[in-house]
Amino acid sequence: NAGVTQTPKFQVLKTGQSMTLQCAQDMNHNSMYWYRQDPGMGLRLIYYSASEGTTDKGEVPNGYNVSRLNKREFSLRLESAAPSQTSVYFCASRGRLLAYEQYFGPGTRLTVT
C-alpha cells in the first residue's frame, strides 16, 4: 500500500515549456487535490476532483489544467511554464468521510528558469 505517489520528484523547466505532473493513490479514495507550496508559505489549492469525472478550480488555478484520468490518477499540466510557477507541488487524496483527513504525496519540486 504505497498511499499517494507523485512523479517526478524534481523538474527544471525553461520558461514556455510544458509538462505534466503525475499523481496516483491506491486507497480507493474519491477526492483528489493539487496544492502548491511556496517558500515559507502554507499550501494553496490549485484544483481538486471531488470524484472521478469531475474537476473544479481551487484558489490559484491560472496557468494549470488537470485531468482525472480514473479513480486512481489525477494529473496536473503546465501548458506554458512561467517563473512564478516555481514551487513545490503536492497531490493529496481524501477518503469517504473525515473531510479534514487528507493524505499527501511526497511532492514535486519544480523550478522554472
Place this chain on the structure above:
Amino acid sequence: LAKTTQPISMDSYEGQEVNITCSHNNIATNDYITWYQQFPSQGPRFIIQGYKTKVTNEVASLFIPADRKSSTLSLPRVSLSDTAVYYCLVGERENSGYSTLTFGKGTMLLVSP
C-alpha cells in the same frame, strides 16, 4: 472556514513537553479542530483531530476548553525528529461533497539537543 491564529515559531529542547496554542474565536458549532505536521521536504501529515475536551493518540494530545475558542496541541518529550511545521485547521469534520484545506503559515517548531 474559521480563521486560526498560531505562533510563527517555537523553540524547545529534547525531552521537554511542547504546547502549541491555536486561537479560533469564530469556530462554528459543527467545526472540528485538526492539526497537521509537515517535515521539511515532505507533504503534510494528519496527526490529530478533536471536538471538545481532550483527545490523545500515539503522537500527541489535543486539549480543547469548553468555549472551544482555542486549542492546544501537546507533544510529550519532544525529540529532534519532532522539528517540523505544525498547522491548525478548523472546519466541518464530514462533508458529503468535497472539502478543501486552507493552510496558514503554521508554527515552526525547532527542537535542539
